[in-house]
Amino acid sequence: MAGKAPSRQTTKQHATRLWPLLALNFFMADMQSGIGPFVSVFLLERGWASGLIGTAMTIGNIAGMLITTPVGGLIDATRHKRLWVILPGVAVVGASSIILLWQSFWAVAASQIATSVAGAAIVPAVTGITLGMVKQRGFNRQNGLNQAFNHAGNMVGAAASGYLGWQFGYFSVFLLAAFFGAITVACVLMIPPSSIDDHAARGGKEDDPKSEHSGLSVLLKHKPLLVLALSLAVFHLGNAAIIPLYGMAAVAGRQANGPSFVATTIVVAQGTMIIASVLGMRAAEGRSYWPILLVSFLVLPLRGLLAYFLTGWWGVVPVEILDGIGTGLQSVAVPGMVARSLSGTGRVNLAQGAVITVQGAGAAVSPALGGWIAEWIGFSPTFLVLGALGLAAVGSWVMLGSAVRKY
Numbered sequence: 029m030a031g032k033a034p035s036r037q038t039t040k041q042h043a044t045r046l047w048p049l050l051a052l053n054f055f056m057a058d059m060q061s062g063i064g065p066f067v068s069v070f071l072l073e074r075g076w077a078s079g080l081i082g083t084a085m086t087i088g089n090i091a092g093m094l095i096t097t098p099v100g101g102l103i104d105a106t107r108h109k110r111l112w113v114i115l116p117g118v119a120v121v122g123a124s125s126i127i128l129l130w131q132s133f134w135a136v137a138a139s140q141i142a143t144s145v146a147g148a149a150i151v152p153a154v155t156g157i158t159l160g161m162v163k164q165r166g167f168n169r170q171n172g173l174n175q176a177f178n179h180a181g182n183m184v185g186a187a188a189s190g191y192l193g194w195q196f197g198y199f200s201v202f203l204l205a206a207f208f209g210a211i212t213v214a215c216v217l218m219i220p221p222s223s224i225d226d227h228a229a230r231g232g233k234e235d236d237p238k239s240e241h242s243g244l245s246v247l248l249k250h251k252p253l254l255v256l257a258l259s260l261a262v263f264h265l266g267n268a269a270i271i272p273l274y275g276m277a278a279v280a281g282r283q284a285n286g287p288s289f290v291a292t293t294i295v296v297a298q299g300t301m302i303i304a305s306v307l308g309m310r311a312a313e314g315r316s317y318w319p320i321l322l323v324s325f326l327v328l329p330l331r332g333l334l335a336y337f338l339t340g341w342w343g344v345v346p347v348e349i350l351d352g353i354g355t356g357l358q359s360v361a362v363p364g365m366v367a368r369s370l371s372g373t374g375r376v377n378l379a380q381g382a383v384i385t386v387q388g389a390g391a392a393v394s395p396a397l398g399g400w401i402a403e404w405i406g407f408s409p410t411f412l413v414l415g416a417l418g419l420a421a422v423g424s425w426v427m428l429g430s431a432v433r434k435y
Contacts (some may be wrong), residue, residue: 037243044175046170047217048156049158049161049219050173051215052113052212053175053177053178054152054177054178054181056123056208057152057179057182067081067127068081068276069183071084071131072132073137074211074435076121078273078276079399079400079402079403081265081399082272082394083399084137084397085140085395086134086254087141088142089144089388089391089395090392091140091141091145092141092143092145093392095145095148095149096148096152096327096384096388097153097382097385097387099112099148099381099424100377100378100380100381100382101375101377101381102365103377104229104230104231104375104376104378106219107152107226107416108161109156109296110221110224112338113150113154115149116145116146116149117146117209117212118209119145119146120143120146121206123139123140124143124202126138127327135256148381148384148388152384153377154379155363155367156229157229158171159228160223160224160225161223161224163228168309168312168364169219170202171363171364172228172305172312173309174286176305179352180298182301184296185204186294187204188204189201190292190294192204194323200366203293230374230377231374231377232373232374244375246340246370246379247375251368252365252369252435253366253369253379254431255424255431256321256366257422258428259321259388260386261390263324263325264391266328266390266413266418266421268352269395270335270347271297272395273399273407273411273414274335276330276402276405281394290364291349293344293347297348297351297352300354300356301355302356304352305360306354308320308359309360315366316434317361318425320360321425322422322425323353324358325422326422327351328414328421329416330350330418331347331354331415332348332411332413332416332418333412333415334346336408336415362383365432366379398410
């Protein structure tokens with residue numbers, strides 16, 4: 029009968045079909061980063077200077093930044109989106125092993141390049157898979173759940189990595205990432221290819237499957253996308269360096285054990301992100317993402333201020349709770365705004381890649397900027413400089429708000 033509501037059995041089948049997607053987001057979190065969060069303290073304990081560490085990380089971030097947009101375009105075009113999760117995951121595990129075996133500058137830089145390139149592919153691939161499974165109408169809620177599970181996976185992985193690193197050394201952290209990687213591959217293979225609508229997955233017009241897709245020039249003509257990318261780039265220029273610098277400040281001052289301290293910062297932040305992503309998802313239902321992103325930008329100046337006054341274990345909880353709020357809100361709002369504003373163009377994953385590229389420009393420079401400033405004026409004043417960039421992000425978001433407020 030026309031107009032009949034979905035049966036309870038149909039709803040149950042739909043929920044069952046989405047569980048592999050949620051499990052994928054949970055387990056890919058630790059696999060995606062490998063030993064990435066522990067790299068800075070791992071190298072610091074082996075005699076590296078903070079500026080050199082930041083430079084190696086920046087090289088990797090630049091590589092990821094350059095590849096993300098074309099990868100997004102390829103994910104729009106391909107009918108094998110699951111493969112774009114599997115291959116990068118394997119690459120991350122391999123990249124982590126390089127750092128464990130060789131600590132020369134170029135070996136570390138090569139590892140960071142591989143990790144960044146792989147991470148650049150996984151994010152738009154999962155976005156495309158999600159959009160293809162639940163369509164535009166269900167994307168906000170499903171993406172919010174995806175992010176909550178992803179943050180939970182990061183939290184569990186970080187806690188386990190911190191304990192294993194403390195008890196058995198960094199090699200055990202690598203083994204855990206490899207184990208999560210194997211489960212991730214199994215989860216993505218449990219998603220039937222037939223459940224992914226390739227036309228919907230790229231943000232095409234859902235009421236016209238044969239509609240033409242917008243040209244690549246949409247990236248330069250779509251003002252909301254440009255405003256979003258600019259504000260995120262400025263934000264991440266200040267934000268990306270704070271976690272590694274905070275860990276280095278504590279370890280250098282002999283206030284903390286490297287692996288356990290880094291793990292604690294991640295656990296606190298990711299636990300907060302779970303709550304923030306769910307709240308962000310609910311706040312965006314039927315509303316604009318603009319105020320959600322505004323709140324996320326305002327968090328950075330407060331975080332920089334607290335990091336200045338509180339170092340070591342005393343500052344972990346408040347500083348990382350603020351990180352969790354900002355990042356958790358953005359994890360829902362950024363892909364949601366891109367999918368909503370580009371709906372019907374068929375270029376959602378390309379645009380997602382472009383936004384990640386531009387914000388990655390800020391994140392790529394941030395570790396080197398923060399590392400060299402820290403060598404010049406010390407760790408604590410550097411946090412104030414990085415936090416001030418959050419005010420610049422707020423300024424651009426408010427002044428150019430007319431282009432993005434409706435999304």
